[in-house]
Amino acid sequence: MTNEPVAQENPTRAFYDRLSKRYDALADAWEHGSREKGVEALAIGPGEEVLEIGYGTGHALEQLARAKARVVGIELSEGMRSVAAGRIAGSGLEARIQMDLGDARALPYEDDRFDAVFMSFTLELFADAEIQQVLSEAKRVLRAGGKLGIVALAEKHPPNLMSEIYVWLHEHFPHLVDCRPIDTVGHLRRAGFRIRETLVMSIWSLPVVSVVAMKPDGAWY
Numbered sequence: 001m002t003n004e005p006v007a008q009e010n011p012t013r014a015f016y017d018r019l020s021k022r023y024d025a026l027a028d029a030w031e032h033g034s035r036e037k038g039v040e041a042l043a044i045g046p047g048e049e050v051l052e053i054g055y056g057t058g059h060a061l062e063q064l065a066r067a068k069a070r071v072v073g074i075e076l077s078e079g080m081r082s083v084a085a086g087r088i089a090g091s092g093l094e095a096r097i098q099m100d101l102g103d104a105r106a107l108p109y110e111d112d113r114f115d116a117v118f119m120s121f122t123l124e125l126f127a128d129a130e131i132q133q134v135l136s137e138a139k140r141v142l143r144a145g146g147k148l149g150i151v152a153l154a155e156k157h158p159p160n161l162m163s164e165i166y167v168w169l170h171e172h173f174p175h176l177v178d179c180r181p182i183d184t185v186g187h188l189r190r191a192g193f194r195i196r197e198t199l200v201m202s203i204w205s206l207p208v209v210s211v212v213a214m215k216p217d218g219a220w221y
């Protein structure tokens with residue numbers, strides 16, 4: 001396991017450490033359907049090596065390992081890692097899953113290593129400039145032609161009432177509602193990914209998007 005030094009005072013880390021034992025009860029009930037569809041859309045083949053960024057309580061790590069992938073996860077919060085480790089212990093999948101601690105903005109992996117990278121409900125935690133940093137790191141560690149799967153809250157144009165309430169809560173209480181809807185496809189295009197597939201879902205009438213994008217491999221399409 002990589003134990004990258006992570007600043008003790010990091011507020012995101014402290015937030016998820018506090019939330020970790022209650023995260024599944026509070027959030028997983030409505031998030032899991034979209035996350036599972038996002039993992040399915042990645043269509044991982046047996047033996048492929050996948051990185052999950054921000055693996056939280058470990059549901060997607062488990063789903064990916066059940067698809068016979070070799071899975072590496074990186075997570076900022078020790079509390080979340082410990083809940084994920086509890087889920088994986090005794091599942092019979094331990095040999096296929098490595099759970100690291102570290103920061104998505106500076107991934108401790110070599111260039112071109114992974115066949116795929118996956119993130120759910122995590123990219124929208126970052127400020128716009130940091131999103132480009134995270135995507136650039138994801139692109140660096142993906143092999144050419146490798147796939148990036150993102151599941152994220154999506155912007156709604158024009159916004160519906162739920163979107164307006166959610167954005168208002170994020171702007172006024174960011175320490176409670178840390179995610180906000182983002183333009184995932186736009187961010188991916190700016191980072192130099194090619195969009196392969198987009199699926200729009202919804203949680204409590206908030207749009208959620210699953211996007212599969214590809215790191216260009218130099219071939220003409």
Ligand SMILES: C[S@@+](CC[C@H](N)C(=O)[O-])C[C@H]1O[C@@H](n2cnc3c(N)ncnc32)[C@H](O)[C@@H]1O
Pocket residue numbers: 012013016031035053054055056057059074075076077080102103104105119120121122125
């Ligand atoms: C909203 S939760 C989603 C967890 C999981 N992906 C899921 O779908 O249930 C966001 C996760 O991202 C992690 N995270 C936040 N900032 C991070 C960073 N800079 N590097 C790695 N993980 C981070 C948090 O600790 C948390 O576990």
